[in-house]
Every structure is written in C-alpha cells, then in structure tokens.
Amino acid sequence: MDAPYKKALWKKYKSFCWRLISNASAGDKIQAVQVFGRKKTATAVAYCKRGRGLIKVNGRPLELVEPQMLQAKLQEPILLLGKERFQDVDIRVRVKGGGHVSQIYAIRQAISKALVTYYQKFVDEASKKEIKDLLVQYDRTLLVADPRRCEPKKFGGPGARARYQKSxxxxxxxxxxxxxxxxxxxxxxxxxxxxxxxxxxxxxxxxxxxxxxxxxxxxxxxxxxxxxxxxxxxxxxxxxxxxxxxxxxxxxxxxxxxxxxxxxxxxxxxxxxxxxxxxxxxxxxxxxxxxxx
Incomplete structure (x- = not known):
C-alpha cells in the first residue's frame, strides 16, 4: 500500500469519526457526573454515567481492590442501597494519595456521592433524597468529607497510643x-x-x-x-x-x-x-x- 493511498484512507477515517461525534452531539447528550471523595490525603475521583452496573477502581473491578480485608467497607454503598440502584450506571474511580485505608474510605465516599449526584441530575429528586437519607442515616462520612487530621508525633514525645487510653x-x-x-x-x-x-x-x-x-x-x-x-x-x-x-x-x-x-x-x-x-x-x-x- 503506497503512501498517498494510506494518507487518503486515513483522511476518510478521520472524517468518518468526526461525523459520528457530530451525530452523537446532535442527539442525546451523555448523562454523566463527576464527583470527589476524600479521606485524609487520599483523593478519589468518580465518573458516573448511564451504563449497566459496572464499577471499576483504577481500571480494576471493585471486587479486586486491595486490601481484601476492607472489601466489606468498600462494598457498603452497594450492600446498603442494593445492586438494583447501580444496575443502570457505570462508575469509574481513579484514586491516589494516602494509605490503603484512606483510599478505601475515599473510594466508598466517591461512589456514594456519584450515585446521589447522578440521581439528582438525571433521575428524580425523590429517589435522590431516599438514597441520600439511607446513606446519611447509616454513616454520614459516605457523603461528607472529614477534614480533620491526626496530630503528628512530636520529637521526644510518646508514640501513637503508647501512653494514654481514651476511656x-x-x-x-x-x-x-x-x-x-x-x-x-x-x-x-x-x-x-x-x-x-x-x-x-x-x-x-x-x-x-x-x-x-x-x-x-x-x-x-x-x-x-x-x-x-x-x-x-x-x-x-x-x-x-x-x-x-x-x-x-x-x-x-x-x-x-x-x-x-x-x-x-x-x-x-x-x-x-x-x-x-x-x-x-x-x-x-x-x-x-x-x-x-
């Protein structure tokens, strides 16, 4: 295949792609929202759009996210609200910063906020309120970020939990x-x-x-x-x-x-x-x- 033919073929392909994009833009707009979840220094960004119940974190299925011992905590929004509320959406999460535990809490918050925001924008207010009330009643940190931090250890001072117990x-x-x-x-x-x-x-x-x-x-x-x-x-x-x-x-x-x-x-x-x-x-x-x- 000679170079001019390749160039012409590539030009036709680009033109075809642009027509597809234009047709999609002229039709229904993509129903999608983007939200953030935070815990300490960990930040999770969730992109939620109409789909078929897919939830991935950094390209991996939610069930494979490590550590496995915190899977129950990670699955809380799904277990609490039911899989049927997630079956019409796809949620893709990117998380970085912090430790493993902080990332788990940031992810669960991002997933919860993504579903609430999606329902508010594209479904109806009554369904959104029902979901929000369930989440807040169970654990408000599923929707509300807590900016508080542990005070760092001071030089010459006691280590974490080394001296006092809170009782x-x-x-x-x-x-x-x-x-x-x-x-x-x-x-x-x-x-x-x-x-x-x-x-x-x-x-x-x-x-x-x-x-x-x-x-x-x-x-x-x-x-x-x-x-x-x-x-x-x-x-x-x-x-x-x-x-x-x-x-x-x-x-x-x-x-x-x-x-x-x-x-x-x-x-x-x-x-x-x-x-x-x-x-x-x-x-x-x-x-x-x-x-x-």
Whole structure:
C-alpha cells in the first residue's frame, strides 16, 4: 500500500469519526457526573454515567481492590442501597494519595456521592433524597468529607497510643475533667456549676479543643449559648485548625450553626484542607444559613 493511498484512507477515517461525534452531539447528550471523595490525603475521583452496573477502581473491578480485608467497607454503598440502584450506571474511580485505608474510605465516599449526584441530575429528586437519607442515616462520612487530621508525633514525645487510653477511667490522665464530660453530655447545670463555682476557664484547651468546640460537635445548643454568654471565643481554633462553626457544620447541627452565626462567627472560614464551609455542608438548611451571612 503506497503512501498517498494510506494518507487518503486515513483522511476518510478521520472524517468518518468526526461525523459520528457530530451525530452523537446532535442527539442525546451523555448523562454523566463527576464527583470527589476524600479521606485524609487520599483523593478519589468518580465518573458516573448511564451504563449497566459496572464499577471499576483504577481500571480494576471493585471486587479486586486491595486490601481484601476492607472489601466489606468498600462494598457498603452497594450492600446498603442494593445492586438494583447501580444496575443502570457505570462508575469509574481513579484514586491516589494516602494509605490503603484512606483510599478505601475515599473510594466508598466517591461512589456514594456519584450515585446521589447522578440521581439528582438525571433521575428524580425523590429517589435522590431516599438514597441520600439511607446513606446519611447509616454513616454520614459516605457523603461528607472529614477534614480533620491526626496530630503528628512530636520529637521526644510518646508514640501513637503508647501512653494514654481514651476511656472514662483515664479521664484525669487525659485532661478531660468533669466539666468537659458535662459539656459533652449537655448537662447545663453541671456546666454552670463548674464555671460559676469552680472557676473553670471557658476558653481552656482540653485535648486540644475548647468547650465550645465540644458543645458544637455534640449539638448541645443550650450549653453553647451559655458558654458564649460567659465569654467563650466563637472564632477559637482547635489543634486541627477547626473553629466551632465548622464542627457544627460537619455534624449537621442546624441550631448550633444558627446560634454561632448570630453570635458573630464568620461563615467565610476554610477547612484545614482549604474547602469552604458551604462546600462541606451537607444539610440544605445549613447551606442556606451560611449563604445569607
């Protein structure tokens, strides 16, 4: 086959391909969405389109992703929602960064978010809400990224879990006083007694977090209001760089978010990973509150 003939044949082939692309563009648009899943430093990008139930991670079937001991965790979205909800879509995931466990959590989050977004955009709102409610009720980290990180080991300090255990019997060794337990449990009377009679500091750091962080994290709005009235700093940062407002946003506590915003907390902050509060907010009411501030 001579060169001119090859060139002409290649030109015809390219023309044919462009016609196919043009015809596809003129017809139905490709129904596809792309979302991200994150865990620590691992990032998973999921591309979801109309298909026949295919799920692959870095080119491999989901069932072959290592480590095998975490397959149950990886399969949670499918086991929870049922295979029938995935039978009309194909999901391809690319994951990088982090360790094996972080990647597994990033993948499962990306798969969950991909299905919710696809149903919202191309199916119907009722089905999307049903799927979203099932996922959040089971484990909210299937849809919401947690930007918190473990504090790195300090030179000369103890190794991971080498010195203290987090249990009630070791509360004093860990610096968690009765005051902090009262804040976590929402015991307003005990909190008042600790501050007014024992003179405990409302802005003190307990395991790297202030009492206001804990009240926002556990959703105790009455304790939150009382601490603020006693001078608690609404812009205080914990050891992870999180503010009380971000803690309330991540946990979905609407009343705590509203109270903190009313008391002057800024909604323009960023998570430790650089995302805005609106980006990580899952509750629509919270998103609306953040947008209006």
């Amino acid at each position: 009630y019997s070791f509360a004093v060794a860990m610096g968690e006083t009765e005051f902090i337990w009262a804040v976590k449990n929402g015991d307003l009377d005990a909190v008042k007694q600790a501050i007014e009679e024992n003179g405990l500091n409302v802005n003190g750091a307990y395991q790297g977090r202030s009492p206001l962080h804990l009240a926002a994290d556990y959703g105790h709005v009455q304790v939150l209001e009382y601490l603020i009235s006693k001078g608690a700093n609404v812009e205080a940062q914990d050891k992870h760089g999180m503010k009380p407002l971000l803690a309330a946003v991540l946990e979905g506590h609407v009343d705590c978010v509203r109270t903190l915003l009313e008391k002057g907390a800024s909604s323009d902050g960023k998570t430790p990973s650089g995302e805005s509060y609106i980006d990580v907010a899952e509750d629509e009411t919270i998103r609306s509150l953040l947008k209006t501030r």
